[in-house]
Amino acid sequence: MAEAIRLTYEISPDDFTRAGEASSDVKKKLRSLGVSPDAIRKVAIAMYEGEINMVIHAEGGIITVDISPDKIVMILADKGPGIPDIEQAMQAGWSTAPNEIRSLGFGAGMGLPNMKKYTDEMTIDTVIGKGTTITMVVKI
Amino acid sequence: MKVQDLIDKQIFRVISEGDDTSRDITGVFCCDLLSIAMGKAPADSAWVTVMGNINTIAVATLADVSCVIMAEGVVLDEVARTKAAQQGVTVLATEEPVFDAALKIYQEIHG
Ligand SMILES: Nc1ncnc2c1ncn2[C@@H]1O[C@H](COP(=O)(O)OP(=O)(O)O)[C@@H](O)[C@H]1O
Numbered sequence: 001m002a003e004a005i006r007l008t009y010e011i012s013p014d015d016f017t018r019a020g021e022a023s024s025d026v027k028k029k030l031r032s033l034g035v036s037p038d039a040i041r042k043v044a045i046a047m048y049e050g051e052i053n054m055v056i057h058a059e060g061g062i063i064t065v066d067i068s069p070d071k072i073v074m075i076l077a078d079k080g081p082g083i084p085d086i087e088q089a090m091q092a093g094w095s096t097a098p099n100e101i102r103s104l105g106f107g108a109g110m111g112l113p114n115m116k117k118y119t120d121e122m123t124i125d126t127v128i129g130k131g132t133t134i135t136m137v138v139k140i
Numbered sequence: 141m142k143v144q145d146l147i148d149k150q151i152f153r154v155i156s157e158g159d160d161t162s163r164d165i166t167g168v169f170c171c172d173l174l175s176i177a178m179g180k181a182p183a184d185s186a187w188v189t190v191m192g193n194i195n196t197i198a199v200a201t202l203a204d205v206s207c208v209i210m211a212e213g214v215v216l217d218e219v220a221r222t223k224a225a226q227q228g229v230t231v232l233a234t235e236e237p238v239f240d241a242a243l244k245i246y247q248e249i250h251g
């Protein structure tokens with residue numbers, strides 16, 4: 001794996017029922033590239049949470065995954081409502097998910113904390129009314 | 141204990157056999173909230189839940205658990221069942237409550 005590989009996924013608002021297909025696909029690709037199971041698990045967890053957030057909170061968006069020999073960079077960009085208070089959103093248990101989403105097992109308010117926990121770097125750029133871009137790095 | 145060993149005990153019904161029953165089961169994890177399961181379920185654990193939709197299968201795959209056990213007689217819906225077959229996830233089921241199901245697995249692991 002000398003060259004960097006770029007994967008791009010369009011996340012549609014109904015991805016909910018397709019349940020993390022982009023994350024599953026990345027997982028498969030990383031496995032075939034021989035990336036360690038530990039790093040794969042981190043990427044899979046962080047990306048799935050981000051993917052689901054784009055669907056629940058932002059009507060979908062674009063995910064770009066750059067795989068290089070020493071790290072995996074995930075960029076999740078949406079044109080959703082933005083996050084008014086990042087510090088509050090990052091708190092374990094904080095969620096604005098509606099009830100029908102909760103009844104599916106989501107909305108525990110653990111997504112952003114999980115993304116932080118399972119990545120080596122995470123930055124959130126958000127503009128109210130314009131959208132959110134989350135960049136996550138997992139070192140390998 | 142391997143997934144196959146747990147299947148062979150016939151404590152649980154087999155809903156989806158999965159494509160790697162030679163995997164180890166090294167622990168048990170119980171929770172229905174998907175993000176908590178995602179963040180806390182150890183890799184190679186048996187995950188006991190009553191949440192039977194397609195996202196359960198996605199979380200099982202991505203968090204890399206060895207198998208899923210549906211407790212309380214909860215059924216895996218049709219889409220989720222198809223997804224489990226596609227992704228090769230082992231799914232078992234029981235009428236028992238979550239705790240009792242988990243305890244049985246724990247006892248099998250720890251002899
Ligand atoms: N991409 C996003 N766009 C807008 N708001 C978001 C986005 N991601 C997260 N949020 C906000 O942050 C909160 C916490 O997110 P998270 O920790 O994933 O919990 P949950 O998804 O269970 O609500 C969400 O309830 C939502 O208000």
Ligand SMILES: [Mg+2]
Pocket residue numbers: 049052053107109110111112175
């Ligand atoms: Mg979330």
